[in-house]
C-alpha cells in the first residue's frame with residue numbers, strides 16, 4: 001500500500017521516517033516528500049504527484065507552524081495552511097486517496113474549562129489557529145475520505161519543539177521563567193504517528209475529525225519542570241503569568257482535548273504525557289550523545 005508523506009523533513013515527517021526505518025510500518029510503502037521536493041501550495045505539482053502513483057493515503061505533515069510569525073507572515077501562513085490543505089483535498093478526491101491531515105488545539109479559544117470535544121465551536125484567537133481551522137474546512141468541503149487529527153503541544157527528538165528548547169535553555173541559563181496559566185497536554189510525535197499507522201492498517205472508513213493528544217493535563221510550566229526533573233537539568237524554574245511573557249500571538253488558556261471519540265472508535269490506550277516524555281528523552285539522548 002503506497003503512502004505519500006508531505007512536509008517530510010519537519011518534526012512529524014521525521015518521526016514517520018524514523019518509524020518506517022525502524023520497521024514499525026511493515027507492508028506500507030512510503031514516499032517521503034520534503035518541502036523542496038513537493039510544495040503543497042503548487043496545485044499542479046500536488047496533482048502530478050498524487051496521480052503519478054496509486055497512493056492509498058496521503059499523510060500531510062506540511063504546515064506553517066510558527067505561531068508568533070503567523071501574526072505578521074499572514075499571507076504565507078494562509079497559503080500553506082489553507083490553500084495547501086485545499087490543494088491536497090481536491091487532488092486526493094481526484095486520485096481517490098485518503099487524506100490524513102493534522103490540525104491543532106489552537107483552533108479553540110481556550111475559554112472552556114472542560115476538555116474540548118470535536119464538535120465544540122472552533123474560535124481561534126491567533127492567525128495560526130485561524131489558518132489551521134480554515135485548512136480543516138477546505139478539506140471537509142472538498143473531500144469525503146479524510147481523517148483530520150487535532151493534536152496539541154507536539155514534541156519529539158526531531159525538529160523544533162518546546163522539549164528541545166527547554167533542554168537548550170536549561171543548559172545555558174541558571175534561571176528560567178515559564179507560563180503556568182496556559183493549560184493543555186503535551187503530545188509525543190511518535191505516539192501520534194503510531195496512531196496514524198494504526199488507522200491506516202485498520203483500513204478504517206470512520207472518516208472525520210478526531211482529537212488526539214497524550215493523556216493528562218499540564219501547564220507549560222509543569223511540562224518544563226518534568227523535562228528538567230526527568231533529564232536531570234538543574235535550573236531555577238519560575239512559574240509566571242502569560243502577561244509576564246509577552247508574545248506576538250495570544251495562546252489559548254485552556255486547550256485540553258477530549259479523546260473519547262478516537263479511543264472508542266479505534267480501541268486505543270493512550271499513554272500519559274509523563275510516560276511518553278521519558279521515552280522521548282531517551283530517544284533524544286540516543287541521538288545527542
Ligand SMILES: NC(=O)C1=CN([C@@H]2O[C@H](COP(=O)(O)OP(=O)(O)OC[C@H]3O[C@@H](n4cnc5c(N)ncnc54)[C@H](OP(=O)(O)O)[C@@H]3O)[C@@H](O)[C@H]2O)C=CC1
Pocket residue numbers: 006007008009010011012013034035036038039040041060061062063064065080084102103104105132151152153154155159160
Ligand atoms: N508543533 C506543534 O506543537 C503542533 C503541530 N501541529 C500540527 O502538526 C503538523 C506537523 O507539525 P510539525 O511536524 O511540528 O511541524 P514542522 O514545522 O516541524 O514541520 C512542518 C513541515 O512543513 C514543511 N512545509 C512548509 N511549507 C510547505 C509547503 N508549502 N509544501 C510542503 N512542505 C511545507 C516544512 O518545510 P520547511 O522546513 O522546508 O519549511 C516543514 O518540514 C502541522 O500540521 C501542525 O500544524 C498540531 C499541534 C501542535
Ligand SMILES: Cc1cn([C@H]2C[C@H](O)[C@@H](COP(=O)(O)OP(=O)(O)O[C@H]3O[C@@H](C)C(=O)[C@@H](O)[C@H]3O)O2)c(=O)[nH]c1=O
Pocket residue numbers: 065066067104105106151152153154161162165176177178179182220245247251
Ligand atoms: C521558551 C519559553 C516559552 N514560554 C511560553 C510561550 C508560550 O506561551 C508557551 C509555549 O511556547 P512555544 O512558543 O514553544 O510553543 P507554541 O509555539 O505556542 O506551541 C504551539 O505550537 C503550535 C504549532 C501548536 O499547534 C500548539 O499545539 C502548540 O504546540 O511557553 C515561556 O513562558 N518561557 C519560555 O522560556
